[in-house]
Amino acid sequence: MNTDAHPLRARRLLLLTQHEAIVLMRTDCHVCKSEGLAARARVLVRAGTREVIATLYQIENEWLHPDEVGLSEAAWQRLGLKAGDVIDVENAPTVESLADVRRRIYGGRLDARAFGEIITDIVAGRYADIHLATFVAACSAFPLDVEEITHLTGAMADAGDRLSWGSPVVSDKHCVGGLPGNRTTPIVVAIAASCGLIMPKTSSRAITSPSGTADAMETLAPVDLDVTAMRLVVEAEGGCIAWGGAVKLSPADDVLIRVERALEIDTEGQLIASVLSKKIAAGATHVVLDLPVGPTAKVRTERAAEKLTAHISAVASSFGLKTHVLRTDGSQPVGRGIGPALEARDVLAVLKGEPEAPQDLRMRALAIAAAVLELSGVAPVAQGAALAEETLASGRAWTKFQRICAAQGGMREPPIAPLTRALAAPHSGIVTHINNRKISRLAKLAGAPDDKAAGVELLARLGDQVTAGAPLVIVHAEAPGELDYALAFAAASMDMFEIEA
């Protein structure tokens, strides 16, 4: 390559593509010719010692000179470029681990080496989105067995930072997807830390739901803490509620979650590997898992819950992790709000002990906190509940929560959506069924989780007597287009609530 004779120059386009590394080059660029590059080729872009694999698009207008390479913001940042820097572009090398993905598609099982190489390539950005989608689909349509889940979990935990806390007991909890509004984490962490436990909680953003804990917590305090920041918060307060992606624990998880979200696929193997790889990497030793079970929850039957519990325990024990799975009622959303800011408001009401605080959220948080206190050994068996209740009722948990928020960078007020619209009960009667999935869908169409203030406020619960015309939910939105979308969906989804006269 004669790139020394005609060096390629980097041009910042301020092109927003999310994570996607894209480069634009002229069709008549000499490197496109000598390398035989065509549109959509995968190319290796190098700047000094940094490199990134990108997708090439070609342009035939005057926006670029033939020797210029335009870079998307994701590629620009990863290469750490300055305008006019000299860069190299060539055909990307073959990604060898894709042969393992193909092997699995053809029915072969993968071992630790294969998962290790796949996850390494994914974290290094060597997989295009179609490769990621294929990997996710291949591990779903032909489900991972326990051995494979263990290998995947280990590979994901190894691919990022590993934390250690110099303590034999590091507590953690996790809710296994699927229940809108189930925002117990901030309450549980506040109680556990008040009781002297170390609980460095890292949470995900939403996968296919309208809000993850990180999304909700972010409306109350900064959550993108790096390892150093997280350590300072935990040393000072015993606990934190950080976004897992910002501390680079299991970075593969964030890539996979993005694809799973786009595809709305979220299967058992990926779920277990996602949860446990983060816990292992975060240095947790004792983990309580909240597993909501219900007809429209992620886990729908007791049988599925038993299978998942067994698989979680099997995989966790390979890594010396103690787990306790707490099956909970997943028949309806938890709390009143669904969406980041709306859920944060419910959390505040419980912590402050406000009389109108959602009691179901309060009871669930207490049950999980009790299990954490018992599993971690600060409360004797059957005495966790009393300790948790006392810690919350006394206001100690609320004080602790405020101190954690302050340590994370400062507490703030969740935003309020400018647009709201109530959906009325079509007739009077008793609410006999609430479709969690449709409620979630409604909140997402309204803009959650990207629009923090967007979502759904649920006013009716199972067993409630409602009157025709009374509001069942209030939709919150930040943009009129999204409000229209959500309302159109609601109008077409008569089965979101079943009301028996």
Place this chain on the structure above:
Amino acid sequence: MNTDAHPLRARRLLLLTQHEAIVLMRTDCHVCKSEGLAARARVLVRAGTREVIATLYQIENEWLHPDEVGLSEAAWQRLGLKAGDVIDVENAPTVESLADVRRRIYGGRLDARAFGEIITDIVAGRYADIHLATFVAACSAFPLDVEEITHLTGAMADAGDRLSWGSPVVSDKHCVGGLPGNRTTPIVVAIAASCGLIMPKTSSRAITSPSGTADAMETLAPVDLDVTAMRLVVEAEGGCIAWGGAVKLSPADDVLIRVERALEIDTEGQLIASVLSKKIAAGATHVVLDLPVGPTAKVRTERAAEKLTAHISAVASSFGLKTHVLRTDGSQPVGRGIGPALEARDVLAVLKGEPEAPQDLRMRALAIAAAVLELSGVAPVAQGAALAEETLASGRAWTKFQRICAAQGGMREPPIAPLTRALAAPHSGIVTHINNRKISRLAKLAGAPDDKAAGVELLARLGDQVTAGAPLVIVHAEAPGELDYALAFAAASMDMFEIEA
């Protein structure tokens, strides 16, 4: 939406993305704000009565005005735009059939309705590449059963044009992937048409191979014939060799093949649906399938061949199609050339009866032609071989082929690659094994099929005595980068040939 107040204007970017519909908009565009659009959103773009679903990227530079929408060439062409045309952009509607793709990932089987809706959405461009990859992977990792293959085949045949030829016997043939250089089709069509059969052959471009029949044939004559052009050729000459995609038979197949090629996935169900949907749509009634079997062919064992034969027959009979599957030797490449132009040269040598013509290609073409003549009823059982041989040896097939090329738009000379490099035998001995897959890979790295002249010329065959330093293959390339790639791969692939001293 207040697009009437501030209409969006279309701007042609001459942005080359292959098939991909991409639009660029400014982050501060009023529609991005009112619709809540972020980078990578799927958007519906409308111009008059035409519409396309595209992926949005956002830019924050001065290349576009806030009210301008930049379109990739693929989107521009599909919308039939002129510079400055007013267009609408909004959130793309939910693609309902993706729920069926997800259902299949979770282990459910799909029915005719589901496949019909999926294929309709794919043909309409409503699936992003990650959705296509997911569909392909889901139908591979959890293989389609015969019923599903039948539904998929029917859906794919229904999604495009359907031809009829006003004849009770319309002959066809197809080679089931996997054998480099197996370019029998032009010879078989020429023989069959010479014998009075109607053989309107449509061929694919390569999926994961270095050349499909359409790629090779295109170096001899135009192959992108529309239905009218194809009909004229067949009415005049009895046969044609056209690219299937240009006649819009089974248009879903071309979309799926593109993704399968990128992923290098090509499984039984997709293979059968791909082949038979095209045959059904093309109006074929009697089809001979050439099924090469060998350790590095697509079908590796007699058992796999039996299973595939049974599944093909079962699916074909649902559509009243008569098939004959001819199992052939798949242990090594056919002919001398691998790559579009190199294969075309072998075809010409056989048709012209040149003494140096590859005899294996000649014998295979004759065997298939014999089966076509017998299945279609123009030769009695066991007499097809003699008729095929006589038709070829007499020069009638060569005359017919030239007439077909002329009718398709004019015969032309295949291009010659500017760069060639021989790979020498590392030691003397007898060639005991040739790895078809590595030979194909070598030809692809050299640039085939996109670079028509690129590929591999195979000089050694199984059983040949070779001398140390004598050339085994000659690599042909159009660009130095690709030549380097191919040579680096060859240097690292010592097992492409096994030579026993």
